[in-house]
Amino acid sequence: MSRIATPRRYLMCRPTYFTVEYTINPWMHPTVPTDNALAVRQWTTLRDAYRSLGHRVEEIDPMPGLPDMVFAANGATVIDGIAYGAQFRHPQRAAEAPAYLDRLGALGFETRAAKATNEGEGDLLLTEKYLLAGTGFRTEHAAHAEAQEVFGRPVVTLQLVDPRFYHLDTALAVLGDTIAFLPEAFSPGSRAVLRQLFPDAIEAHVADAEWLGLNAVSDGKHVVLPVQATGLAEQVRAHGFEPVTVDVSELLKSGGGPKCCTLELREK
Ligand code: ARG
Numbered sequence: 001m002s003r004i005a006t007p008r009r010y011l012m013c014r015p016t017y018f019t020v021e022y023t024i025n026p027w028m029h030p031t032v033p034t035d036n037a038l039a040v041r042q043w044t045t046l047r048d049a050y051r052s053l054g055h056r057v058e059e060i061d062p063m064p065g066l067p068d069m070v071f072a073a074n075g076a077t078v079i080d081g082i083a084y085g086a087q088f089r090h091p092q093r094a095a096e097a098p099a100y101l102d103r104l105g106a107l108g109f110e111t112r113a114a115k116a117t118n119e120g121e122g123d124l125l126l127t128e129k130y131l132l133a134g135t136g137f138r139t140e141h142a143a144h145a146e147a148q149e150v151f152g153r154p155v156v157t158l159q160l161v162d163p164r165f166y167h168l169d170t171a172l173a174v175l176g177d178t179i180a181f182l183p184e185a186f187s188p189g190s191r192a193v194l195r196q197l198f199p200d201a202i203e204a205h206v207a208d209a210e211w212l213g214l215n216a217v218s219d220g221k222h223v224v225l226p227v228q229a230t231g232l233a234e235q236v237r238a239h240g241f242e243p244v245t246v247d248v249s250e251l252l253k254s255g256g257g258p259k260c261c262t263l264e265l266r267e268k
Helices: 037-054 096-106 140-152 190-198 230-238
Strands: 010-011 056-059 074-077 080-085 111-114 122-128 131-135 155-158 171-174 179-180 222-224 242-246
Touching: 010 179, 037 056, 037 222, 037 230, 037 242, 074 096, 074 122, 080 096, 080 140, 096 111, 096 140, 111 190, 131 190, 140 155, 155 190, 171 222, 171 230, 179 230, 222 230, 230 242
Parallel strands: 010 056, 080 111, 131 155, 222 242
Antiparallel strands: 074 080, 122 131, 171 179
8 A cells, every 4th residue: 555645734832841830631740850951852853853754844932831832733723724723621721722823823824713622633633534523531522513613524523531541632643544543542432433434444552552652643654653652653554654753752741742742734
C-alpha cells in the first residue's frame, strides 16, 4: 500500500512558560520537577521535524501564567478556513481561548467563539468523512452539535471512559483514510461505532497508549509519534505509513504529546 503525504499548515506555541503547577488530568504531579529548557529543546525538535517533512509551521506567542498554552491543539478547531474557538473546562486554561482566536484571526481565518465547553482538536478530530468528537472528560456534548452547525460536517460522538485518556487525541489518531485507536478507552457503543466506520483501523495496545503513542500527527504518509511507542510505530509501518519518532518526555508530565502541541490549520 503506498501512502501519499500532503503538505500541511500547523500552529504551535513555544513552551517558554511550560511547567506543571496544577492538576487537571491524572498525568500532572506538581511536585515532580519539570525542566523547561529541555521542554523547549524537545518542542523545537518537533517543530523542525514538521518543517523537514515540508509542512508550514506558524507560531503563537506564549503567555506568562499559561503553562499549558504549548498544547496548541486545544486552542481551536480550524476547518475550511473557519476557526471554531475553544471554551476550556478548567479555569486555569480559560485565557488561552481568546488568545488563540486572536492569533487565528490575524492569520486570516474567520473566527467563531464557542458557546459550549470544548477543547479544540483535543476532542474534535477530522477524518475524510466525519468529524469525530470526544466527550466524557472535557468537551461537552453540546459542543458536538455546535461544531456540526459551524462546519457542516457530520459529527460522530464518542464516549471516553478512561481518565488517563481524557482527550480524544490521547485515545485515537487520524491516519490518512483510517485511524488508530485504543478500544479500551471508549465505551462499548463507541468502540462498536469505530469498528463499523473504520474496518481497517489499527487497534493500539495500552502499553503504547500509556506513552501517549496515539497522540500522533499524520500527513497521510508520515506518522509523527512519541519514540517510546515502539509497538505502535511497527503497527503503523505494517499499514504502509512511515513512523517519525520524537521525544517529548517533558510534555508528557503534563499529559501531552506531539499532537497536543500541534493545531492543524485547514484553509477553504
Ligand atoms: N495539561 C493539559 C491539560 O490537561 C494537557 C493538554 C493535552 N492536550 C491534548 N490535546 N490532549 O489540559
